[in-house]
Amino acid sequence: MKYDFTMTMAKLSAEELARRIEEKYAGGWELYAVSYDCASFIRSTPKKITAYVELGGSPDDEKKSLYKDFGWEYVTGSALYSVYINDSDSPYPVHTDLTEAVRSTVQGAYSSIGIFLSFFLCFMLINLGSAFYYFCRQSLGFFASLVIFDIPYLLYSFYYIARIAKASVNAASELSEKCGQSTERLQRFYKLSIILSVCFLIITEVICVWAVCSVLSEII
Amino acid sequence: MNTSEPMTEAMYYILLALYSPKHGYAIMQEIEKISGGRVKMGPGTLYGVLTRLVKNGLIEMVDSDSRRKIYKITPEGEAVLKAEFERLEKMVCDGKEILANKRQSL
Numbered sequence: 577m578k579y580d581f582t583m584t585m586a587k588l589s590a591e592e593l594a595r596r597i598e599e600k601y602a603g604g605w606e607l608y609a610v611s612y613d614c615a616s617f618i619r620s621t622p623k624k625i626t627a628y629v630e631l632g633g634s635p636d637d638e639k640k641s642l643y644k645d646f647g648w649e650y651v652t653g654s655a656l657y658s659v660y661i662n663d664s665d666s667p668y669p670v671h672t673d674l675t676e677a678v679r680s681t682v683q684g685a686y687s688s689i690g691i692f693l694s695f696f697l698c699f700m701l702i703n704l705g706s707a708f709y710y711f712c713r714q715s716l717g718f719f720a721s722l723v724i725f726d727i728p729y730l731l732y733s734f735y736y737i738a739r740i741a742k743a744s745v746n747a748a749s750e751l752s753e754k755c756g757q758s759t760e761r762l763q764r765f766y767k768l769s770i771i772l773s774v775c776f777l778i779i780t781e782v783i784c785v786w787a788v789c790s791v792l793s794e795i796i
Numbered sequence: 797m798n799t800s801e802p803m804t805e806a807m808y809y810i811l812l813a814l815y816s817p818k819h820g821y822a823i824m825q826e827i828e829k830i831s832g833g834r835v836k837m838g839p840g841t842l843y844g845v846l847t848r849l850v851k852n853g854l855i856e857m858v859d860s861d862s863r864r865k866i867y868k869i870t871p872e873g874e875a876v877l878k879a880e881f882e883r884l885e886k887m888v889c890d891g892k893e894i895l896a897n898k899r900q901s902l
């Protein structure tokens with residue numbers, strides 16, 4: 577088998593992900609892509625490496641270059657994760673200052689919540705836009721195609737990205753506790769994002785179901 | 797600089813190392829040299845601090861090639877570093893008086 581797809585990324589913390597990636601490399605698999613919920617590996621020779629998964633967006637060239645100078649090679653990343661590997665027996669630690677590590681993790685958590693909200697808002701606007709278009713123009717095909725394909729993906733994205741955001745918030749909270757910093761503001765922001773998203777999700781879905789029902793009643 | 801934010805050890809040593817222009821890896825080497833190997837600086841810590849120091853105007857980029865950016869301390873950075881040095885010096889003096897007395901009593 578040339579490819580292996582792991583679908584469990586959203587259930588794991590950054591540290592757990594790094595350990596899984598190390599196991600995969602030891603088993604003769606090499607990471608070649610990550611999306612927000614899936615890591616893809618390709619068959620290779622077994623290698624002993626240390627992996628580091630950083631939360632947050634893709635790194636710029638300067639960051640990649642700096643990490644490389646310390647032996648950390650950037651492999652791949654998505655809007656939520658960046659994956660680095662180091663094949664040294666005693667790799668140089670990525671973070672040597674707990675305060676800076678906390679700052680970086682908290683930033684990553686805010687970034688995850690931001691991505692969750694932006695994904696969610698995009699899909700919600702598409703659904704509401706298509707429902708509005710239907711009511712204005714009575715164009716069934718356009719509306720139905722958007723809503724039918726979009727709603728399952730919206731729910732799927734909501735579930736996975738919310739889990740990743742939660743894992744990021746938990747990681748930031750655990751690390752912050754070690755140096756006595758409070759993440760109350762981050763926790764509140766996360767809860768508020770979830771509550772707002774659920775409310776808007778219900779409103780959007782009610783409007784869409786109402787529109788679907790009115791279409792069906794017209795057909796029948 | 798954001799005055800509500802205390803200067804961390806990492807920030808202090810990076811500012812010290814940037815009295816002459818350097819790129820990221822050279823900064824780490826200089827910090828190890830200055831501190832006699834006591835302070836180690838990982839790439840995550842280094843990148844985070846450099847980004848924040850640039851944002852606060854305490855260091856500036858003086859040159860860059862395709863891979864690396866070279867930074868140097870700014871006059872504002874020098875003033876902040878000197879103020880921090882004086883604060884630390886005062887703390888050491890205060891501590892010396894009490895700890896020296898305690899040693900004598902033992």
